[in-house]
Amino acid sequence: MITADKLPVGTMSGTPQVMLAHHLKQLKLPTVLREYDKVARECARDGVDHPRYLLRLIELELIDRERRTVERRIRAARFPAVKNFDTFDFTAIPALNKMLVLELARCEYILRRENIIALGNSGTGKTHVALALGLAACQRGCSVLFTTAAALVNQLMEARDERRLLKLQRDVQAVKLLIIDELGYVPLSPTGAELLFETFSQRYERGSTIVTSNLPFEDWTSVLGSERLTGALLDRLTHHVSILTMNGHSYRLKQSASRQPATAGAEQDLAPQEIVDPDTGEIITD
Ligand code: ADP
Ligand code: MG
Numbered sequence: 001m002i003t004a005d006k007l008p009v010g011t012m013s014g015t016p017q018v019m020l021a022h023h024l025k026q027l028k029l030p031t032v033l034r035e036y037d038k039v040a041r042e043c044a045r046d047g048v049d050h051p052r053y054l055l056r057l058i059e060l061e062l063i064d065r066e067r068r069t070v071e072r073r074i075r076a077a078r079f080p081a082v083k084n085f086d087t088f089d090f091t092a093i094p095a096l097n098k099m100l101v102l103e104l105a106r107c108e109y110i111l112r113r114e115n116i117i118a119l120g121n122s123g124t125g126k127t128h129v130a131l132a133l134g135l136a137a138c139q140r141g142c143s144v145l146f147t148t149a150a151a152l153v154n155q156l157m158e159a160r161d162e163r164r165l166l167k168l169q170r171d172v173q174a175v176k177l178l179i180i181d182e183l184g185y186v187p188l189s190p191t192g193a194e195l196l197f198e199t200f201s202q203r204y205e206r207g208s209t210i211v212t213s214n215l216p217f218e219d220w221t222s223v224l225g226s227e228r229l230t231g232a233l234l235d236r237l238t239h240h241v242s243i244l245t246m247n248g249h250s251y252r253l254k255q256s257a258s259r260q261p262a263t264a265g266a267e268q269d270l271a272p273q274e275i276v277d278p279d280t281g282e283i284i285t286d
Pocket of ligand 2: 126127128181182
């Protein structure tokens with residue numbers, strides 16, 4: 001049976017509006033469909049000719065399509081929150097090279113398949129910077145995947161047990177920018193460390209990776225368990241790398257301290273107060 005779907009263009013019965021709606025849906029031009037009538041009235045009012053009318057409509061579709069693609073990339077990246085550099089206060093972390101970060105936000109390192117490592121104590125904005133770099137990459141047309149070291153290793157181990165490791169490795173490899181947050185909070189099992197090493201090894205010179213860690217390089221062995229593996233991993237990761245030094249006061253602690261009621265005058269002369277870092281349980285004297 002011949003259905004309306006299979007009829008050649010122009011042979012369908014019905015009003016032009018109905019046919020147009022059908023064809024535009026089939027061609028996947030939702031913005032043209034939504035806007036053509038309104039833009040037609042505007043163009044008639046302003047005496048705009050047909051080619052310019054068509055141009056306006058097509059430009060609207062292109063702008064919308066780009067916006068939808070960026071939104072799709074952001075969803076696919078699985079960011080725990082969407083953060084950007086507009087809300088990042090560089091003066092709060094003088095150790096961080098602002099010029100370097102803004103240069104990295106242009107994403108040229110991704111074209112060169114280079115890496116970024118952000119190192120520093122807890123609460124200094126490492127995740128914020130990684131998220132903002134991830135968002136910038138999505139906006140510039142790169143696929144991104146955000147994960148933590150612990151979550152990635154768990155997923156890799158699960159996939160291995162279920163005999164779908166290759167598929168997951170291929171998916172992780174396919175993204176232009178992989179962000180591995182929080183390397184260092186949880187020590188890894190020997191298998192976990194091996195699988196994480198494989199991830200770096202497979203991405204070496206093929207795709208960019210951002211790693212954030214609260215540990216200086218010399219302590220990475222305590223997470224990966226083996227000096228040999230740590231050496232080989234760092235060798236690959238740091239071959240083409242920008243290092244962001246982010247040691248400083250915890251932004252979280254500063255914010256929660258500023259929300260506390262002001263201390264009475266007499267108490268201010270007492271010894272520095274002990275503050276417990278909510279992430280690590282570490283006692284910090286501010
Ligand atoms: P880290 O990953 O280094 O532990 P986060 O990036 O999670 O730190 O920062 C903790 C919180 O403080 C987040 O909500 C983050 O957005 C905010 N934050 C940290 N540093 C800054 C900064 N310099 N400017 C604005 N917000 C910041
Ligand atoms: Mg963090």
